Amino acid sequence: MRLTSYTNYALRTLMYAALAHPRLVRVQDVADAYGISRTHLVKCVHHLGMWGYLINQRGRNGGFRLAREPEEISVAEIVRRTEEGFGSPSCGDADTSVLRLVDAVQRAQAAFLAVLERYTIADMTENADALRPILGFDIGHAA
Amino acid sequence: MRLTSYTNYALRTLMYAALAHPRLVRVQDVADAYGISRTHLVKCVHHLGMWGYLINQRGRNGGFRLAREPEEISVAEIVRRTEEGFGSPSCGDADTSVLRLVDAVQRAQAAFLAVLERYTIADMTENADALRPILGFDIGHAA
Protein backbone atom coordinates (compact mmCIF):
# COMPACT_ATOMS: atom_id res chain seq x y z
CA MET A 1 0.00 0.00 0.00
CA ARG A 2 2.68 2.44 -0.92
CA LEU A 3 2.61 4.77 -3.86
CA THR A 4 5.35 4.25 -6.41
CA SER A 5 8.29 6.63 -6.37
CA TYR A 6 7.26 7.57 -9.87
CA THR A 7 4.09 9.14 -8.48
CA ASN A 8 6.13 10.82 -5.82
CA TYR A 9 8.47 12.43 -8.35
CA ALA A 10 5.62 13.45 -10.61
CA LEU A 11 3.95 15.38 -7.80
CA ARG A 12 7.20 16.93 -6.62
CA THR A 13 8.08 17.99 -10.14
CA LEU A 14 4.74 19.75 -10.45
CA MET A 15 5.35 21.42 -7.10
CA TYR A 16 8.74 22.61 -8.27
CA ALA A 17 7.28 23.98 -11.48
CA ALA A 18 4.53 25.69 -9.51
CA LEU A 19 7.09 27.48 -7.35
CA ALA A 20 8.85 28.80 -10.44
CA HIS A 21 5.64 29.53 -12.32
CA PRO A 22 5.59 30.81 -15.01
CA ARG A 23 9.34 30.68 -15.42
CA LEU A 24 11.03 27.74 -17.16
CA VAL A 25 12.61 25.00 -15.08
CA ARG A 26 15.25 22.50 -16.14
CA VAL A 27 15.10 18.80 -15.35
CA GLN A 28 18.56 18.99 -13.89
CA ASP A 29 17.40 21.54 -11.32
CA VAL A 30 14.64 19.27 -10.04
CA ALA A 31 16.94 16.25 -10.03
CA ASP A 32 19.48 18.18 -7.97
CA ALA A 33 16.84 19.46 -5.57
CA TYR A 34 15.64 15.96 -4.77
CA GLY A 35 18.98 14.21 -5.13
CA ILE A 36 17.99 11.78 -7.88
CA SER A 37 19.20 10.95 -11.36
CA ARG A 38 18.28 13.28 -14.19
CA THR A 39 17.56 10.50 -16.67
CA HIS A 40 15.08 8.91 -14.33
CA LEU A 41 13.19 12.15 -13.95
CA VAL A 42 13.20 12.93 -17.66
CA LYS A 43 10.67 10.21 -18.37
CA CYS A 44 8.40 11.57 -15.70
CA VAL A 45 8.61 15.10 -17.10
CA HIS A 46 8.03 13.76 -20.58
CA HIS A 47 4.83 11.99 -19.53
CA LEU A 48 3.55 14.99 -17.63
CA GLY A 49 4.06 16.95 -20.83
CA MET A 50 2.13 14.45 -22.93
CA TRP A 51 -0.68 14.45 -20.40
CA GLY A 52 -0.98 18.21 -20.71
CA TYR A 53 0.27 19.22 -17.28
CA LEU A 54 3.58 20.62 -18.47
CA ILE A 55 4.78 22.51 -21.52
CA ASN A 56 8.17 21.12 -22.51
CA GLN A 57 10.56 23.09 -24.63
CA ARG A 58 13.64 21.55 -26.20
CA GLY A 59 16.85 23.19 -27.24
CA ARG A 60 19.06 25.79 -25.72
CA ASN A 61 17.42 27.81 -22.97
CA GLY A 62 14.71 25.16 -22.94
CA GLY A 63 13.01 23.56 -20.00
CA PHE A 64 9.43 23.12 -18.90
CA ARG A 65 6.68 24.98 -17.07
CA LEU A 66 3.16 24.34 -15.82
CA ALA A 67 0.57 24.18 -18.58
CA ARG A 68 -2.30 24.94 -16.19
CA GLU A 69 -2.72 27.01 -13.09
CA PRO A 70 -1.63 25.18 -9.91
CA GLU A 71 -5.13 25.55 -8.48
CA GLU A 72 -6.56 23.51 -11.33
CA ILE A 73 -4.42 20.41 -10.82
CA SER A 74 -5.66 18.08 -8.10
CA VAL A 75 -3.33 15.56 -6.48
CA ALA A 76 -5.82 12.77 -7.11
CA GLU A 77 -5.71 13.55 -10.81
CA ILE A 78 -1.99 12.84 -10.95
CA VAL A 79 -2.20 9.74 -8.79
CA ARG A 80 -4.84 8.29 -11.08
CA ARG A 81 -2.54 8.84 -14.06
CA THR A 82 0.63 7.46 -12.58
CA GLU A 83 -0.79 4.52 -10.65
CA GLU A 84 -2.25 2.56 -13.49
CA GLY A 85 -3.42 -0.52 -11.60
CA PHE A 86 -5.98 1.39 -9.62
CA GLY A 87 -9.12 -0.37 -10.70
CA SER A 88 -8.13 -3.99 -10.03
CA PRO A 89 -6.19 -4.04 -6.80
CA SER A 90 -6.43 -7.41 -5.18
CA CYS A 91 -7.44 -9.98 -7.75
CA GLY A 92 -7.72 -10.50 -11.45
CA ASP A 93 -10.03 -13.49 -11.41
CA ALA A 94 -13.52 -13.70 -12.75
CA ASP A 95 -15.03 -14.36 -9.33
CA THR A 96 -14.92 -10.74 -8.25
CA SER A 97 -18.69 -10.46 -8.14
CA VAL A 98 -18.99 -12.82 -5.20
CA LEU A 99 -15.88 -11.60 -3.47
CA ARG A 100 -16.96 -8.92 -1.05
CA LEU A 101 -13.28 -8.39 -0.37
CA VAL A 102 -12.55 -6.63 -3.63
CA ASP A 103 -15.64 -4.52 -3.14
CA ALA A 104 -14.39 -3.41 0.25
CA VAL A 105 -10.94 -2.59 -1.09
CA GLN A 106 -12.42 -0.58 -3.94
CA ARG A 107 -14.46 1.43 -1.49
CA ALA A 108 -11.30 2.07 0.51
CA GLN A 109 -9.46 3.19 -2.61
CA ALA A 110 -12.30 5.53 -3.47
CA ALA A 111 -11.99 7.06 -0.02
CA PHE A 112 -8.26 7.38 -0.55
CA LEU A 113 -8.71 9.30 -3.77
CA ALA A 114 -11.57 11.37 -2.37
CA VAL A 115 -9.18 12.88 0.15
CA LEU A 116 -6.56 13.67 -2.47
CA GLU A 117 -9.27 15.16 -4.66
CA ARG A 118 -9.56 18.01 -2.19
CA TYR A 119 -5.89 19.00 -2.52
CA THR A 120 -4.32 20.80 -5.47
CA ILE A 121 -0.75 21.55 -6.44
CA ALA A 122 -1.40 25.08 -5.22
CA ASP A 123 -2.21 23.72 -1.75
CA MET A 124 1.04 21.76 -1.73
CA THR A 125 3.05 24.91 -2.47
CA GLU A 126 1.10 27.22 -0.23
CA ASN A 127 4.08 27.50 2.10
CA ALA A 128 6.35 28.60 -0.73
CA ASP A 129 8.67 30.61 1.51
CA ALA A 130 9.52 27.54 3.54
CA LEU A 131 9.80 25.28 0.54
CA ARG A 132 12.07 27.31 -1.73
CA PRO A 133 15.18 27.22 0.48
CA ILE A 134 14.90 23.46 0.86
CA LEU A 135 14.71 23.02 -2.88
CA GLY A 136 17.65 25.34 -3.45
CA PHE A 137 15.55 27.84 -5.32
CA ASP A 138 16.78 31.34 -4.67
CA ILE A 139 19.57 31.15 -2.16
CA GLY A 140 22.36 28.69 -2.66
CA HIS A 141 22.06 25.85 -0.18
CA ALA A 142 25.75 25.99 0.64
CA ALA A 143 26.44 29.73 0.72
CA MET B 1 -1.09 2.08 -4.78
CA ARG B 2 -1.71 -1.61 -4.92
CA LEU B 3 -1.77 -3.92 -1.95
CA THR B 4 0.80 -6.69 -2.01
CA SER B 5 -0.34 -10.15 -2.97
CA TYR B 6 0.78 -11.21 0.47
CA THR B 7 -2.01 -9.13 2.01
CA ASN B 8 -4.41 -10.53 -0.50
CA TYR B 9 -3.55 -14.12 0.41
CA ALA B 10 -3.68 -13.41 4.13
CA LEU B 11 -7.22 -12.10 3.88
CA ARG B 12 -8.35 -14.92 1.62
CA THR B 13 -6.85 -17.50 3.92
CA LEU B 14 -8.80 -16.04 6.84
CA MET B 15 -11.94 -16.09 4.72
CA TYR B 16 -11.35 -19.73 3.88
CA ALA B 17 -10.80 -20.60 7.51
CA ALA B 18 -13.93 -18.69 8.46
CA LEU B 19 -16.02 -20.73 6.04
CA ALA B 20 -14.74 -23.96 7.56
CA HIS B 21 -14.91 -22.65 11.13
CA PRO B 22 -14.29 -24.34 13.49
CA ARG B 23 -13.05 -27.28 11.39
CA LEU B 24 -9.38 -27.63 10.51
CA VAL B 25 -8.15 -26.55 7.08
CA ARG B 26 -4.98 -27.60 5.29
CA VAL B 27 -2.69 -25.19 3.48
CA GLN B 28 -2.92 -27.32 0.36
CA ASP B 29 -6.69 -26.82 0.25
CA VAL B 30 -6.38 -23.05 0.26
CA ALA B 31 -3.58 -23.13 -2.30
CA ASP B 32 -5.69 -25.28 -4.61
CA ALA B 33 -8.75 -23.08 -4.16
CA TYR B 34 -6.87 -19.97 -5.24
CA GLY B 35 -4.50 -21.66 -7.68
CA ILE B 36 -1.26 -20.56 -6.07
CA SER B 37 1.84 -22.20 -4.70
CA ARG B 38 1.60 -23.99 -1.37
CA THR B 39 4.99 -22.95 -0.11
CA HIS B 40 4.23 -19.30 -0.65
CA LEU B 41 1.04 -19.60 1.35
CA VAL B 42 2.70 -21.51 4.15
CA LYS B 43 4.67 -18.47 5.25
CA CYS B 44 1.52 -16.41 5.27
CA VAL B 45 -0.31 -18.99 7.39
CA HIS B 46 2.66 -19.19 9.71
CA HIS B 47 2.63 -15.45 10.32
CA LEU B 48 -1.11 -15.37 10.87
CA GLY B 49 -0.54 -18.02 13.51
CA MET B 50 2.17 -16.03 15.26
CA TRP B 51 -0.02 -12.94 15.23
CA GLY B 52 -2.78 -14.86 16.97
CA TYR B 53 -5.32 -15.04 14.17
CA LEU B 54 -4.87 -18.74 13.47
CA ILE B 55 -4.19 -21.84 15.54
CA ASN B 56 -1.76 -24.01 13.61
CA GLN B 57 -1.35 -27.71 14.25
CA ARG B 58 1.45 -29.78 12.80
CA GLY B 59 1.59 -33.46 12.06
CA ARG B 60 -0.83 -35.94 10.61
CA ASN B 61 -4.43 -34.73 10.49
CA GLY B 62 -3.05 -31.29 11.24
CA GLY B 63 -4.00 -27.98 9.74
CA PHE B 64 -5.17 -24.63 11.04
CA ARG B 65 -8.31 -22.84 12.15
CA LEU B 66 -9.42 -19.41 13.22
CA ALA B 67 -8.25 -18.41 16.68
CA ARG B 68 -10.92 -15.72 17.06
CA GLU B 69 -14.47 -15.29 15.91
CA PRO B 70 -14.72 -13.90 12.35
CA GLU B 71 -16.71 -10.93 13.64
CA GLU B 72 -13.77 -9.86 15.78
CA ILE B 73 -11.21 -9.60 12.97
CA SER B 74 -11.35 -6.40 10.96
CA VAL B 75 -9.86 -6.19 7.50
CA ALA B 76 -7.93 -3.07 8.43
CA GLU B 77 -6.27 -4.99 11.25
CA ILE B 78 -4.76 -7.46 8.81
CA VAL B 79 -3.74 -4.83 6.30
CA ARG B 80 -1.89 -2.93 8.98
CA ARG B 81 0.03 -6.08 9.88
CA THR B 82 0.93 -7.17 6.38
CA GLU B 83 1.68 -3.79 4.82
CA GLU B 84 4.57 -2.68 6.94
CA GLY B 85 5.50 0.54 5.17
CA PHE B 86 2.27 2.21 6.06
CA GLY B 87 3.55 5.12 8.07
CA SER B 88 6.07 6.56 5.62
CA PRO B 89 4.57 6.33 2.18
CA SER B 90 6.11 8.86 -0.11
CA CYS B 91 9.37 10.08 1.32
CA GLY B 92 11.97 9.24 3.89
CA ASP B 93 13.67 12.61 4.08
CA ALA B 94 13.86 14.89 7.06
CA ASP B 95 11.98 17.68 5.33
CA THR B 96 8.59 16.08 5.82
CA SER B 97 7.41 18.82 8.12
CA VAL B 98 7.31 21.40 5.36
CA LEU B 99 6.06 19.01 2.75
CA ARG B 100 2.29 19.29 2.73
CA LEU B 101 2.34 16.46 0.24
CA VAL B 102 3.16 13.76 2.75
CA ASP B 103 0.56 15.16 5.07
CA ALA B 104 -2.09 14.86 2.37
CA VAL B 105 -1.07 11.31 1.54
CA GLN B 106 -1.20 10.32 5.18
CA ARG B 107 -4.72 11.68 5.47
CA ALA B 108 -5.67 9.69 2.41
CA GLN B 109 -4.19 6.54 3.89
CA ALA B 110 -6.11 7.11 7.09
CA ALA B 111 -9.31 7.36 5.06
CA PHE B 112 -8.35 4.15 3.29
CA LEU B 113 -7.96 2.26 6.54
CA ALA B 114 -11.05 3.85 8.07
CA VAL B 115 -13.18 2.18 5.42
CA LEU B 116 -11.58 -1.22 5.95
CA GLU B 117 -12.03 -0.79 9.68
CA ARG B 118 -15.76 -1.14 9.19
CA TYR B 119 -15.46 -4.56 7.53
CA THR B 120 -14.71 -7.84 9.29
CA ILE B 121 -13.86 -11.31 8.06
CA ALA B 122 -17.45 -12.22 8.90
CA ASP B 123 -18.69 -9.57 6.47
CA MET B 124 -16.47 -10.97 3.75
CA THR B 125 -17.94 -14.43 4.17
CA GLU B 126 -21.53 -13.36 4.66
CA ASN B 127 -22.44 -14.86 1.29
CA ALA B 128 -21.05 -18.23 2.29
CA ASP B 129 -23.41 -20.18 0.03
CA ALA B 130 -22.10 -18.41 -3.04
CA LEU B 131 -18.48 -18.56 -1.95
CA ARG B 132 -18.13 -22.23 -1.02
CA PRO B 133 -18.69 -23.66 -4.51
CA ILE B 134 -16.12 -21.29 -5.98
CA LEU B 135 -13.57 -22.35 -3.41
CA GLY B 136 -14.30 -26.03 -4.01
CA PHE B 137 -15.59 -26.52 -0.53
CA ASP B 138 -18.45 -28.98 -0.61
CA ILE B 139 -19.20 -29.81 -4.19
CA GLY B 140 -16.44 -30.45 -6.69
CA HIS B 141 -16.04 -27.50 -9.00
CA ALA B 142 -16.00 -29.76 -12.05
CA ALA B 143 -18.84 -32.13 -11.27
Added chain:
DNA sequence: GCCGTATGCGTCTGACCAGTTACACCAATT
Protein backbone atom coordinates in the same frame (compact mmCIF):
# COMPACT_ATOMS: atom_id res chain seq x y z
C1' DG C 1 21.74 34.79 -43.76
C1' DC C 2 24.44 30.40 -42.88
C1' DC C 3 26.68 27.13 -40.17
C1' DG C 4 29.06 25.27 -36.06
C1' DT C 5 28.53 24.71 -31.21
C1' DA C 6 26.46 24.82 -26.82
C1' DT C 7 22.63 23.43 -24.17
C1' DG C 8 18.39 21.63 -23.37
C1' DC C 9 14.84 17.44 -23.72
C1' DG C 10 14.14 12.54 -25.35
C1' DT C 11 15.31 7.56 -26.13
C1' DC C 12 17.74 3.21 -25.55
C1' DT C 13 20.10 -0.10 -22.93
C1' DG C 14 21.40 -2.49 -18.97
C1' DA C 15 22.31 -3.01 -13.76
C1' DC C 16 20.04 -3.39 -9.43
C1' DC C 17 16.64 -4.36 -5.76
C1' DA C 18 12.32 -5.91 -3.59
C1' DG C 19 8.46 -8.81 -4.02
C1' DT C 20 6.92 -13.11 -5.79
C1' DT C 21 6.99 -17.91 -6.89
C1' DA C 22 8.70 -22.54 -6.97
C1' DC C 23 11.54 -26.40 -5.40
C1' DA C 24 13.84 -29.35 -2.01
C1' DC C 25 14.26 -30.54 2.45
C1' DC C 26 13.47 -30.44 7.79
C1' DA C 27 10.42 -30.90 11.97
C1' DA C 28 6.50 -32.52 14.39
C1' DT C 29 2.49 -35.24 15.33
C1' DT C 30 -0.50 -39.36 14.77
Added chain:
DNA sequence: AATTGGTGTAACTGGTCAGACGCATACGGC
Protein backbone atom coordinates in the same frame (compact mmCIF):
# COMPACT_ATOMS: atom_id res chain seq x y z
C1' DA D 1 5.76 -44.59 8.36
C1' DA D 2 2.59 -41.33 6.66
C1' DT D 3 1.04 -36.75 6.68
C1' DT D 4 1.00 -32.23 7.94
C1' DG D 5 3.14 -27.45 8.89
C1' DG D 6 7.83 -25.02 8.77
C1' DT D 7 12.41 -23.45 6.73
C1' DG D 8 16.10 -22.28 3.44
C1' DT D 9 17.52 -21.43 -1.20
C1' DA D 10 17.26 -20.06 -5.90
C1' DA D 11 14.95 -18.32 -10.22
C1' DC D 12 11.84 -15.02 -12.11
C1' DT D 13 9.47 -10.46 -12.57
C1' DG D 14 8.37 -5.51 -12.31
C1' DG D 15 9.77 -1.17 -10.61
C1' DT D 16 13.79 1.72 -9.97
C1' DC D 17 17.89 4.02 -11.25
C1' DA D 18 22.05 5.43 -13.94
C1' DG D 19 24.90 6.04 -18.03
C1' DA D 20 25.49 6.81 -23.04
C1' DC D 21 23.76 8.52 -26.97
C1' DG D 22 20.33 10.91 -30.30
C1' DC D 23 17.42 14.91 -31.40
C1' DA D 24 15.93 19.83 -31.27
C1' DT D 25 16.59 24.64 -30.62
C1' DA D 26 19.11 28.98 -29.76
C1' DC D 27 23.22 31.62 -29.77
C1' DG D 28 27.47 33.55 -32.00
C1' DG D 29 31.05 34.08 -35.55
C1' DC D 30 31.50 34.86 -40.24
